[in-house]
Amino acid sequence: MxxxxxxxxxxxxxxxxxxxxxxxxxxxxxxxxxxxxxxxxxxxxxxxxxxxxxxxxxxxxxxxxxxxxxxxxxxxxxxxxxxxxxxxKSVKNRVHWDVRLDGDDKDVVRAKLEARGATFLWEAAEGPHSWYTMADPEGNEFCIS
The missing domain is CATH 3.30.1900 (glyoxalase-related enzyme like fold)
Structure with missing residues (x-):
């Protein structure tokens, strides 16, 4: 079930x-x-x-x-x-979610999110796949890719 x-x-x-x-x-x-x-x-x-x-x-x-x-x-x-x-929030999240942008430009989305209170934390990549790790207005980590 x-x-x-x-x-x-x-x-x-x-x-x-x-x-x-x-x-x-x-x-x-x-x-x-x-x-x-x-x-x-x-x-x-x-x-x-x-x-x-x-x-x-x-x-x-x-x-x-x-x-x-x-x-x-x-x-x-x-x-x-x-x-x-x-x-x-006092420590790093143990769980986070990934927001799949379905082809939207990652840099454009990042700028829009930052304008609304998100914080860019770092960029990472694995093979051809790359993503930005961000934090929402309360500091919860999430990724956009």
Whole structure:
């Protein structure tokens, strides 16, 4: 039996990270279900302290997810969840992801990412394949190739 998987990323600001990665990957931020949140509060499953208003929308304060836009609402969607943690990143990631550019110019993409808050870390190559290792606005490493 094959299992589904969700990638979870610890974040200081999961909503900003979700927006940044959604734009980077061409994905969408999952919409908030304000009625569901209000119902969970009224039924005692959550408190207002666990929510926040972000860009005028009531949402959970602790996390925000992204998915490919055409998969939103599907139970089997690919998904990255950014969840809040109290501590900042302090060591190198043990896991990172590679963003495949599908023919887009690596230098152009690098410049766009840097303009949006990414940091270039180093360039590497293996045989004819080369990539840039970058860090997102919270310092999480990823590669573009």
């Amino acid at each position: 094959a299992y589904g998987i969700q990638i979870v990323v610890d974040s200081r600001d999961p909503h900003a990270q979700a927006e940044w990665w959604a734009e980077t990957l061409g994905w969408a931020v999952e919409p908030s279900n304000e009625d569901f949140i209000r119902r969970m509060i009224s039924e005692g499953y959550a408190t207002e302290d666990e929510t926040m208003v972000y860009r005028g929308v009531l949402m959970w304060a602790s996390a925000q997810a992204i998915a490919p836009e055409d998969e939103l609402g599907r139970k089997d969607r690919r998904r990255i969840l950014f969840q809040v943690v109290p501590e900042g």
